[in-house]
Amino acid sequence: MQRVDVFPTHEHQGHKLRPGKPFPFGATLAPGGVNFSVYSSHATSCTLVLFDKDAPEPKVEIPFPDEFRIGNVYSMIVFDLDIESLEYGYRFDGPWDPQAGHRFDKSKILMDPYAKAIGGRDVWGQPPDWDNIYQHRARLVYDDFDWDDDRPLEIPLEDLVIYEMHVRSFTKHESSGVRFPGVFAGIREKIPYLKELGVNCIELLPIYEFDEFEHSREDPKTGRQLVGNYWGYSTLGFFAPKAGYAATGKLGMQVDEFKALVKELHRNNIEVFLDVVFNHTAEGNEHGPYISLKGIDNKTYYMLTPEGYYFNFSGTGNTLNCNNPVVRNMVLDCLRYWASEYHIDGFRFDLASILGRDPWGAPLSNPPLLESLAFDPVLAKCKLIAEAWDAGGLYQVGSFPAYGRWAEWNGKYRDSIRKFLKGEMGVIGEMAQRLQASPDLYATRGATASINFITAHDGFTLNDLVSYNEKHNEANGEDNRDGTNDNDSWNCGWEGPTDDPGINALRMRQMKNAMTMLLVSQGVPMILMGDEMGRTQYGNNNTYCHDNELNWQDWTLLEKNAELFRYVKTMLAFRHAHHALRNRWHLTGTDTVGSGYADITWHGTQAWNADWSGTSRILAFMLCGKHAHGGQREDDYIYVAMNMHWESHWFELPGLPKGTQWHAAANTGAPPPEDIWQPGTEPLLENQAGILVGDRSVVVLVGK
């Protein structure tokens, strides 16, 4: 039977109209037409502006009749539109009163905050027409992807190994050998590589539509073009994947291409996390452009000072007003959309502490947005990970409001491991915490609250961590002022690349040491793209502005550093083979299953006697396999000896139960191929009483 609401009731310049439905916000396919719905609490009127695709001028502007507004929501159905060739925007009229927070300007055409696809930057790096009156254009999509039986994988968090990567950087380099470099499809071609490495989750730097040209500038010294927003942490629209990240973006098919990637990754048992940036937008401060929110409802969407200026807790000009109820709902709608329409498995929230500030910037004890996300029914199985600090001085590692759901990027893990790795004294106590998923920080939250990482996109790569004492950011065009100075790095004796075989051997060992510590720690490990093959940024610890070899993965390193790659993938296999390394809850240091051993015990050069002194650079621990997963799984005994001293030491080994013996799983001090053994092939140790651990080396044993 035909529905009544397929009949138009109004007309404007030949376009047939009817009052729309306020929900859902955005542009939605309706019988015979499109339902446009947009909100503003302070506007006085709204006009829908329709364009043919890429046309310089609108084809029609349709003011919302008064009777089409319900509350503060303007909604309208326009019939007979070809949704494939349509672009739309809005004009809003209202007060110009910056002090009161209002910046309405009806001369601007504004993008729908709920735009599901955005035109204007369809091909990465293709120079736009700067005279275009509507730069970033809302488009419609068919949300009808055929997922077959796919859904988010729901791999237990404790079993994940996360691989943090940038869509373009991963395959843009000519050495990647893919047919479609620098895009979603390129990642799809590299799935066999990810499988071989052994990661089961990729975390993508922002893929929401952004403008790679934002803040582009020339390096005043070299004349080299700098891409101000290469990483993509400045969002244009929260509901649209970046077209320039799709080989089919020029055809407007980025939505399908990204979904096809997610589906294929899921088929290969690899989860997909998105790095999401809800702390600010690309509209900058009062000098920034009008793109969307600023002209739609500035006072609602941004945190403003009493004088009407923009709070800048993000360090980028503005701060999204996340705990305003309307903005909060937008964030919720957005994440639900990505979880349900794109089957995204988890989200990492950039500068998440901002999401816990009230509209005036003060930290909330019970932030409604964080609580809503934690208890949302659609997001119930998604992983939620906070970068638990912001640029306004809030540092909440260990204290981020978690509601039993939230995990955190553990910045203290990074700092402690780096210090220990370079031989700093006085960190043994910290190390014991970090290796156990930081119960000092997450006592009640369990091991999976801790996302362990030594390197991430911010800062040095692993290769550079062991090759540079200082940052070398001259290429960023800011006289080396940008980027952190607190790197806790050590160059092993020479700043930068060297032919010295001794230094290179030490660097290789240090990278293996770092990867070993990361992969035998309780908690959830995260590896930075390329660290498994020694990717370098030539000492640059802040490569946000480079669309070149400083960021692109050079795949020839796979051969050059084959020794490292073999080690890392085998260590990943070791982690996957051992439940004892992947506990959900914290270890207790006691015997809870009657095995005669505590779940974790600490050792030094003497068994059962760790050196906790302030001058120690040595630590060893043993995990009792009978305690794996709180005693629910049977596993081997695992012993790890870490000697970060510059001399080798004899480590007395703790005795094993009768019938079990120590076998060598890894020894970073041994030359390949005896540096690591495939799980199941570990050779028996000749001397069961002790082992020599070389200078700055790590030994891993299995007792079975």
Add this chain to the structure above:
Amino acid sequence: MEVSQRTEGEVEVIAISGEIDGSTAPAAQSQILSVAKSDAKILIDMSQVHYMSSAGLRMLLVVYRTVSGQGGKVVLTGLSQDLEDTMSLTGFLDFFDHFESVDAGLAAFN
């Protein structure tokens, strides 16, 4: 866009020529589905299609879902490299057997 149809043994051979987009996809769909009786064997010759929009991809998938839902089978032939890439990148190709020539497509039904 034009659609022509002939029968080769048990196979309905449908040749499309021109562009398939939002304005032409509905007509193509209804013409193809008009021969989609149960257990239909349908070969769609795409060799004269040089452009297909999102709507075109969806039309093919609707045909696939309709025909396979009735116990039939759909095969594509003659995809240009561009079309094959587009369908592959967006995941649509996963649903179809595709062959270079109509003869090869016909052979696939036997």
